[in-house]
Amino acid sequence: xxxxxxxxxxxxxxxxxxxxxxxxxxxxxxxxxxxxxxxxxxxxxxxxxxxxxxxxxxxxxxxxxxxxxxxxxxxxxxxxxxxxxxxxxxxxxxxxxxxxxxxxxxxxxxxxxxxxxxxxxxxxxxxxxxxxxxxxxxxxxxxxxxxxxxxxxxxxxxxxxxxxxxxxxxxxxxxxxxxxxxxxxxxxxxxxxxxxxxxxxxxxxxxxxxxxxxxxxxxxxxxxxxxxxxxxxxxxxxxxxxxxxxxxxxxxxxxxxxxxxxxxxxxxxxxxxxxxxxxxxxxxxxxxxxxxxxxxxxxxxxxxxxxxxxxxxxxxxxxxxxxxxxxxxxxxxxxxxxxxxxxxxxxxxxxxxxxxxxxxxxxxxxxxxxxxxxxxxxxxxxxxxxxxxxxxxxxxxxxxxxxxxxxxxxxxxxxxxxxxxxxxxxxxx
Ligand code: NAP
Ligand code: HSE
Numbered sequence: 001x002x003x004x005x006x007x008x009x010x011x012x013x014x015x016x017x018x019x020x021x022x023x024x025x026x027x028x029x030x031x032x033x034x035x036x037x038x039x040x041x042x043x044x045x046x047x048x049x050x051x052x053x054x055x056x057x058x059x060x061x062x063x064x065x066x067x068x069x070x071x072x073x074x075x076x077x078x079x080x081x082x083x084x085x086x087x088x089x090x091x092x093x094x095x096x097x098x099x100x101x102x103x104x105x106x107x108x109x110x111x112x113x114x115x116x117x118x119x120x121x122x123x124x125x126x127x128x129x130x131x132x133x134x135x136x137x138x139x140x141x142x143x144x145x146x147x148x149x150x151x152x153x154x155x156x157x158x159x160x161x162x163x164x165x166x167x168x169x170x171x172x173x174x175x176x177x178x179x180x181x182x183x184x185x186x187x188x189x190x191x192x193x194x195x196x197x198x199x200x201x202x203x204x205x206x207x208x209x210x211x212x213x214x215x216x217x218x219x220x221x222x223x224x225x226x227x228x229x230x231x232x233x234x235x236x237x238x239x240x241x242x243x244x245x246x247x248x249x250x251x252x253x254x255x256x257x258x259x260x261x262x263x264x265x266x267x268x269x270x271x272x273x274x275x276x277x278x279x280x281x282x283x284x285x286x287x288x289x290x291x292x293x294x295x296x297x298x299x300x301x302x303x304x305x306x307x308x309x310x311x312x313x314x315x316x317x318x319x320x321x322x323x324x325x326x327x328x329x330x331x332x333x334x335x336x337x338x339x340x341x342x343x344x345x346x347x348x349x350x351x352x353x354x355x356x357x358x359x360x361x362x363x364x365x366x367x368x369x370x371x372x373x374x375x376x377x378x379x380x381x382x383x384x385x386x387x388x389x390x391x392x393x394x395x396x397x398x399x400x401x402x403x404x405x406x407x408x409x410x411x412x413x414x415x416x417x418x419x420x421x422x423x424x425x426x427x428x429x
Contacts, residue, residue: 003076005038006320009069009100011045011091012082013062016105016132018055019309020079020316025056027313035317037324043069045082070095077319079312080104089113096124101319105132105312108197111206115219115336125328129315134207135160135284137307138300139314144214144288151290153215156254157428158286159279160207162303163191163198164230164250168267169280172238172247178231200229201265204252212254212263215288218339220263226344228266237354237423240394241269244352244380247277251428260340262347269352269427345403350379350427352396355412356419359391363417367393370415374408376400390419396427 010017024031024041032038044057045066063069070078070091078095080088080102088109092102102121104110110117110133121128131141144153159165163185170181182199185191197203205227213220230250241248246269255262270277275297279285284302289295301307321327357363364381371378381395397405412418 003037003324005040006323007040007042007075008077008079009043009072009075010079011066011069013044013046013053015305016308017081019305020312021055021057023309023313031317035320037320042075043072045069066091071098075100076323077101077316080106085109092117093120096120096126101126102128103312103315103319104130105308107133107206107210111209129318131315132308132311134210136302136304137310138284138298140286140298148290148293151292153288153290154256155289156211156215158252159249159276159284160252161198161204161250162282162284163195166282168248171235177235178233199231201227204250204265208252208254208265215254216256216261216339217336219336224263224341226264230267233267234423245272246270247272249276259342262342266426269425347402348399349402350397350399351405352425352427354394354423355421356390356392358417359386359389366415370411371408374404376404376408
């Protein structure tokens with residue numbers, strides 16, 4: 001028996017939830033035509049019923065009790081756009097156990113508990129759709145699950161946090177220091193009131209977890225991902241990087257090689273000619289390398305009400321198709337294995353280093369010796385300027401194991417002629 005009306009319950013009516021509501025109001029008829037079934041929002045749960053919403057939704061649909069949504073026997077699809085971990089985890093589990101399909105935009109939850117929730121969905125013969133959890137409106141989850149499924153993916157690399165890309169763009173184009181660029185991102189609504197997850201790289205690491213597990217068919221623990229945010233990136237380094245021919249971007253990188261998976265998020269110098277260097281402001285872009293397809297790049301708005309709502313609504317349509325056509329589930333994650341991860345100290349990187357040293361004869365020679373003894377080969381070394389007998393030195397290494405570079409740094413810190421080590425950033429060619 002085909003269902004003619006698919007009923008939806010929404011948990012959360014903030015930035016993403018209101019985008020979903022707006023798209024359903026604007027394009028609902030087209031969506032229904034494509035589906036051959038009607039879509040109806042039956043209930044909406046929020047925290048604060050008194051908050052003005054400015055939406056076309058009937059106020060009588062609103063409740064402040066999540067159970068009114070997830071236990072409603074008429075609701076077919078529960079859309080979770082409230083965020084957070086424990087309430088969302090509990091609500092999704094209960095919704096699945098009550099026979100609902102689930103759509104979520106929650107990357108924090110899917111990165112940390114996705115496998116457990118997908119296993120519950122599989123057991124219930126349902127599914128969880130999470131396209132909006134990575135890259136906002138950019139299709140990534142579905143291409144990885146379906147369109148590129150015949151490939152072995154060697155590498156994924158991208159800009160997957162809009163807030164930090166906005167901040168780094170403003171630092172480089174408007175010559176702003178980090179804290180001023182962050183304040184502007186907050187004023188424009190890109191960065192949240194508590195931007196720590198974005199600027200400390202955690203948001204990108206959750207998204208990398210989701211992308212890497214789909215790309216490499218592996219379960220990934222958050223501890224397997226090296227994470228460094230942009231809070232220590234200085235305008236001075238962005239200027240020097242520009243002089244050297246690089247842009248600074250917060251990159252998420254996942255690779256599969258002989259030793260296992262390499263997973264990391266960190267601010268990175270990339271050549272101006274690299275396509276990721278041209279990705280500005282709140283935009284996201286992701287490169288994939290598959291053995292059959294070659295290089296593929298995805299680009300678009302990685303955050304915001306309507307772009308993220310676009311991905312959530314597409315997932316609602318997928319869930320509606322499964323319900324209408326009585327497809328039990330399409331879970332591919334159940335086949336995931338646990339692949340080994342290469343420790344960060346064994347991974348190879350090029351490094352950019354800025355330090356201050358006493359401006360006296362023999363300092364360059366001492367630096368070269370310390371690096372040589374740690375088996376670190378230097379590509380560029382430049383003395384930038386000298387003030388009151390202190391020289392600022394910028395250098396870039398060739399590829400080096402992180403562990404060897406750390407040894408070289410230990411030697412430099414012990415040298416009396418080195419005044420301070422001011423910045424360390426990785427470089428990708
Ligand atoms: P938001 O603007 O803070 O909205 C959260 C909504 O959830 C609010 O309506 C809030 O109610 C409601 N809520 C929170 N806790 C609740 C609870 N315990 N019970 C009932 N309602 C509750 O958040 P958002 O930016 O839309 O983000 C939602 C999710 O989407 C997060 O997982 C986020 O990571 C993800 N996401 C966001 C974006 C983006 O661009 N913002 C992009 C991709 C993914 P009140 O309105 O009453 O406070
Ligand atoms: N805070 C996130 C970002 C929102 O800036 O990219 C989208 O997930």
